[in-house]
Amino acid sequence: xxxxxxxxxxxxxxxxxxxxxxxxxxxxxxTAVGVLPGLGPLAGMALLLPLTFKLDPAGAVIMLAGIxxxxxxxxxxxxxxxxxxxxxxxxxTCIDGYEMAKRGRAGAALTIAAVGSFVGGTVSIVxxxxxxxxxxDAMLTVxxxxxxxxxxxxxxxxxxxxxxxxxxxxxxxVLGLALGTVGLDQLTAWPRxxxxxxxxxxGINFVALSIGLFGVxxxxxxxxxxxxxxxxxxxxxxxxxxxQEIREAAPAVLRGSGVGFLFGLVPGVSHIISTFVAYAIEKxxxxxxxxxxxxxxxxxxxxxxxxxxxxxxxxxxxxxLGIPAIxxxxxxxxxxxIHGVQPGPLLMSxxxxxxxxxxxxxxxxxxxxxxxxxxxIGIFVSLLxxxxxxxxxxxxxxxxxxxxxxxxxxxxxxxxxxxxxVGYVLRKFSYDVAPLLLxxxxxDRMELSFRRALTISDGDYxxxxxxxxxxxxxxxxxxxxxxxxxxxxxGWRRRGxxxx
Amino acid sequence: xxxxxxxxxxxxxxxGLALALGxxxxxxxxxxxxxxxxxxxxxxxxxxxxxxxxxxxGLACALRAWRERDGTAVTLADRxxxxxxxxxxxxxxxxxxxxxxxTVALLLAVLFTVLAGKPWWRAALYGLGASLxxxxxxxxxxxxxxxxxIWPF
Amino acid sequence: MRGILxxxxxxxxxxxLMTGPAVAQDYPARPVTLIVPAPPGGxxxxxxxQIAEAVEPILGQKVIVDNRAGGGGTVGTTLVSAAxxxxxxxxxxxxxxxxxxxxxxxxxYTPDSYAPVMSIGYSSYVLCAAPDFPAAxxxxxxxxxxxxxxxxxxxxxxxxxxxQLAAERVFAKLGAKVRPVPFGGAGExxxxxxxxxxxxxxxxLPPILPHVAAGKAKCLLLTSAGRNPALPQAxxxxxxxxxxxxxxxxxxxxxxxxxxxxxxxxLEKAFMAAAETDRFKDAxxxxxxxxxxxxxxxxxxxxxxxxxxxxxxxxxxxVERKAQ
Numbered sequence: 001x002x003x004x005x006x007x008x009x010x011x012x013x014x015x016x017x018x019x020x021x022x023x024x025x026x027x028x029x030x031t032a033v034g035v036l037p038g039l040g041p042l043a044g045m046a047l048l049l050p051l052t053f054k055l056d057p058a059g060a061v062i063m064l065a066g067i068x069x070x071x072x073x074x075x076x077x078x079x080x081x082x083x084x085x086x087x088x089x090x091x092x093t094c095i096d097g098y099e100m101a102k103r104g105r106a107g108a109a110l111t112i113a114a115v116g117s118f119v120g121g122t123v124s125i126v127x128x129x130x131x132x133x134x135x136x137d138a139m140l141t142v143x144x145x146x147x148x149x150x151x152x153x154x155x156x157x158x159x160x161x162x163x164x165x166x167x168x169x170x171x172x173x174v175l176g177l178a179l180g181t182v183g184l185d186q187l188t189a190w191p192r193x194x195x196x197x198x199x200x201x202x203g204i205n206f207v208a209l210s211i212g213l214f215g216v217x218x219x220x221x222x223x224x225x226x227x228x229x230x231x232x233x234x235x236x237x238x239x240x241x242x243x244q245e246i247r248e249a250a251p252a253v254l255r256g257s258g259v260g261f262l263f264g265l266v267p268g269v270s271h272i273i274s275t276f277v278a279y280a281i282e283k284x285x286x287x288x289x290x291x292x293x294x295x296x297x298x299x300x301x302x303x304x305x306x307x308x309x310x311x312x313x314x315x316x317x318x319x320x321l322g323i324p325a326i327x328x329x330x331x332x333x334x335x336x337x338i339h340g341v342q343p344g345p346l347l348m349s350x351x352x353x354x355x356x357x358x359x360x361x362x363x364x365x366x367x368x369x370x371x372x373x374x375x376x377i378g379i380f381v382s383l384l385x386x387x388x389x390x391x392x393x394x395x396x397x398x399x400x401x402x403x404x405x406x407x408x409x410x411x412x413x414x415x416x417x418x419x420x421x422v423g424y425v426l427r428k429f430s431y432d433v434a435p436l437l438l439x440x441x442x443x444d445r446m447e448l449s450f451r452r453a454l455t456i457s458d459g460d461y462x463x464x465x466x467x468x469x470x471x472x473x474x475x476x477x478x479x480x481x482x483x484x485x486x487x488x489x490x491g492w493r494r495r496g497x498x499x500x
Numbered sequence: 501x502x503x504x505x506x507x508x509x510x511x512x513x514x515x516g517l518a519l520a521l522g523x524x525x526x527x528x529x530x531x532x533x534x535x536x537x538x539x540x541x542x543x544x545x546x547x548x549x550x551x552x553x554x555x556x557x558g559l560a561c562a563l564r565a566w567r568e569r570d571g572t573a574v575t576l577a578d579r580x581x582x583x584x585x586x587x588x589x590x591x592x593x594x595x596x597x598x599x600x601x602x603t604v605a606l607l608l609a610v611l612f613t614v615l616a617g618k619p620w621w622r623a624a625l626y627g628l629g630a631s632l633x634x635x636x637x638x639x640x641x642x643x644x645x646x647x648x649x650i651w652p653f
Numbered sequence: 654m655r656g657i658l659x660x661x662x663x664x665x666x667x668x669x670l671m672t673g674p675a676v677a678q679d680y681p682a683r684p685v686t687l688i689v690p691a692p693p694g695g696x697x698x699x700x701x702x703q704i705a706e707a708v709e710p711i712l713g714q715k716v717i718v719d720n721r722a723g724g725g726g727t728v729g730t731t732l733v734s735a736a737x738x739x740x741x742x743x744x745x746x747x748x749x750x751x752x753x754x755x756x757x758x759x760x761x762y763t764p765d766s767y768a769p770v771m772s773i774g775y776s777s778y779v780l781c782a783a784p785d786f787p788a789a790x791x792x793x794x795x796x797x798x799x800x801x802x803x804x805x806x807x808x809x810x811x812x813x814x815x816x817q818l819a820a821e822r823v824f825a826k827l828g829a830k831v832r833p834v835p836f837g838g839a840g841e842x843x844x845x846x847x848x849x850x851x852x853x854x855x856x857x858l859p860p861i862l863p864h865v866a867a868g869k870a871k872c873l874l875l876t877s878a879g880r881n882p883a884l885p886q887a888x889x890x891x892x893x894x895x896x897x898x899x900x901x902x903x904x905x906x907x908x909x910x911x912x913x914x915x916x917x918x919x920l921e922k923a924f925m926a927a928a929e930t931d932r933f934k935d936a937x938x939x940x941x942x943x944x945x946x947x948x949x950x951x952x953x954x955x956x957x958x959x960x961x962x963x964x965x966x967x968x969x970x971x972v973e974r975k976a977q
Binding site for chain 1: 508511512515516519522526529534535537538539540541542543544545546547550551553554557558560564565574575576578581582584588589591592593594595596600604607608610611615616617622630631632634638642645646647
Binding site: 053140141143144184186187188189190191196197199200201202207322340344345346350354407408409445448452457458 | 692721722724727728748757759760806811812813814826832833834835836837841842843844845847848849850851863881894972
């Protein structure tokens with residue numbers, strides 16, 4: 001087991017005093033931004049990204065992983081306590097977590113979420129050691145043609161699980177792809193839609209766009225709505241689940257780990273899919289499915305575990321193919337790139353210390369959350385007690401700082417504000433902006449791999465159905481597309497039948 | 501609540517039409533870019549395809565909104581959100597030329613007055629205090645470069 | 654950023670209060686800002702920070718590195734060209750924004766907008782093939798690709814980029830046609846090359862070296878005139894009689910045009926001395942770069958000849974945007 005040695009090296013790196021401190025600071029900061037409205041893992045990581053330039057690659061990655069974990073956990077916290085998902089991945093947690101909180105079991109729900117996440121992380125590490133190196137070798141066969149089919153599949157998956165109607169989701173995907181075409185074309189050096197701005201030749205700044213679309217718009221939406229009820233922070237004694245709750249949670253945690261890990265290996269599959277599937281499975285196997293939606297413990301344990309197992313497993317597509325599962329992991333990728341670490345099938349063999357170091361630090365972040373953040377939950381809840389009128393302005397300023405500190409570009413600030421307005425209007429009329437952002441991330445590479453493949457094949461479209469990798473992805477594409485089409489047709493028939 | 505109350509379907513349809521218009525703009529901007537051939541797509545190929553798709557999907561969204569119209573209304577940009585947006589835009593403009601501390605102090609003063617309902621002089625005081633504190637944390641402790649502008653230190 | 658703005662403010666104040674240009678003997682009287690048009694962490698940034706550190710004791714002033722990435726280095730280079738020509742804003746750049754980007758992008762500077770100060774050295778690009786490719790030397794490689802025009806593909810760092818133009822410059826002289834396939838960087842090129850998706854690897858040395866050692870690639874031709882000790886089997890362009898067509902990745906220091914000549918002379922001397930320090934030599938070795946310290950005149954001549962040569966190539970392969 002060669003990988004075990006590397007993993008141990010990874011832990012050795014993570015366990016130095018300075019790196020532990022970085023991880024702890026990252027977790028604290030992450031939880032805070034995860035709890036605050038308008039700020040999620042993405043904004044939290046983006047804000048401290050320039051700071052990580054000054055650290056060595058290991059320290060940078062450890063800190064970012066800490067923020068990521070913390071923010072995910074912060075998102076679960078607000079889901080359980082206030083029914084506000086800080087991140088798409090914790091949407092499902094809202095359902096039963098909030099019901100548990102209403103029954104005075106908020107503390108137990110928080111503990112189950114944290115411990116479940118920890119177990120999910122453990123399972124995904126073991127899984128990575130078992131299959132990771134194998135998958136990495138197989139992925140060398142993924143050339144431009146297969147990469148194109150793969151990204152097409154990823155976009156289809158995104159559209160299949162989005163919360164808004166298919167036509168709206170497709171429109172958002174196309175808009176995201178269109179925004180992704182801005183900048184210097186790598187195949188012809190043609191500056192597209194740059195209007196003479198050299199700054200735009202790099203394309204629209206991803207961080208400015210995403211913080212605008214998610215963060216700023218979130219604040220504006222919050223101002224429109226009535227202030228949410230601020231809960232009482234659970235006492236430490238209430239954090240302990242009862243024996244009955246543990247009995248219900250344990251099998252759900254195990255199932256959630258497996259589901260989360262398997263889904264995380266599929267490139268482009270976001271956490272939202274694995275958490276929904278985990279919830280559905282729990283409901284299916286439960287002896288008391290009627291309890292779901294009314295505070296079922298398994299309905300919190302399963303998805304929360306799956307969420308974290310997905311994070312671990314998704315490191316394979318992220319680091320081997322460079323395909324982020326959610327926009328926040330794209331930040332991890334850019335941090336690695338800045339430190340000269342290129343994602344690719346060779347990463348695991350050439351930079352094992354980076355790969356396993358990242359895995360180890362994600363895991364460590366989990367552990368720190370369990371040990372330190374559970375007792376500190378009261379402090380984070382009191383953050384929520386700050387009136388929106390005070391919180392919102394401060395969050396907006398933090399968004400400004402975060403975007404400015406990346407490049408010091410006035411254009412990025414304009415993009416931030418513009419994206420905020422657009423995101424506000426889109427979300428007001430229930431257009432989901434998550435597919436837009438993922439399409440934006442994948443779009444540039446998708447077009448390039450399409451045209452690269454045709455350059456290599458000299459214009460022959462058959463290249464997209466040749467080779468084992470392309471064929472496997474094509475099969476998945478057809479399968480998902482077929483299922484989705486069937487669901488759509490069924491939906492139409494049902495609607496048609498229901499109409500008078 | 502003041503603000504603009506619009507029927508949900510109308511706003512939804514307007515977004516769809518705006519997307520379609522965006523598609524038209526994309527096609528227009530992409531027109532001078534060489535599209536290449538089917539075998540060797542040029543830099544204008546993808547934008548053209550996307551422009552057409554965006555027009556189609558935008559119109560489909562608008563149509564869908566019209567067919568599913570109901571009586572519900574949506575309040576768009578009430579006073580708080582509108583002020584917030586204008587103030588943020590102004591702050592983004594002034595951020596670099598004026599510098600961090602003056603811009604953020606001003607932004608916070610306005611927002612604290614309007615959003616938190618504080619008297620303006622207290623809001624101004626809090627704004628200045630908070631901007632100095634943020635400056636201290638991000639510039640001094642975290643070492644991020646913030647714009648100095650007309651602020652002397 | 655803060656540094657520049659403060660510098661500008663201070664400069665304006667100083668100009669208004671004291672009048673008259675900075676006197677060369679007093680230069681530098683305050684910290685110097687070194688604009689680096691690349692993001693923190695990359696090779697250019699590392700060299701910039703190392704030379705800034707090495708030159709501080711020589712100049713007797715602090716040198717503040719300011720990363721202004723964007724547009725393949727053109728954003729930062731524009732800033733340097735437009736800065737106050739007082740010697741307090743300098744740019745540490747690589748050659749791409751100076752000699753490559755102006756062909757495909759409309760930039761606001763020409764070689765007349767900035768003054769070359771010196772350059773520190775270079776890093777070559779290399780063309781590698783799979784171990785079973787039917788050529789064992791650069792000469793055989795040239796014969797093969799000339800015999801089969803348009804059959805082979807080579808991965809590169811982007812069409813119209815320095816690496817691709819470097820390769821096309823050689824191919825043009827050979828009368829060979831190899832189809833370029835651009836990737837997002839040398840790492841991505843390496844992965845696609847190893848997966849057999851392109852015939853040749855084209856890019857910088859570091860990403861391919863481990864695979865050469867593992868016997869998965871054989872590197873045959875460098876884009877530098879001379880050979881490189883890291884790849885003893887690869888020929889330089891001198892070996893195939895095309896030494897004059899060298900295009901490499903190199904780094905140097907520029908100042909705004911109209912910077913007082915005395916200040917430029919002082920900077921040239923100080924930075925050339927800094928490039929000779931052991932720590933700086935060490936930094937270049939670590940990044941696999943070759944040291945070749947050139948003065949202002951030679952660097953300027955290099956910029957102009959490279960700009961012209963790459964312009965011809967860019968026009969020939971149709972990435973030149975100026976005509977449109």
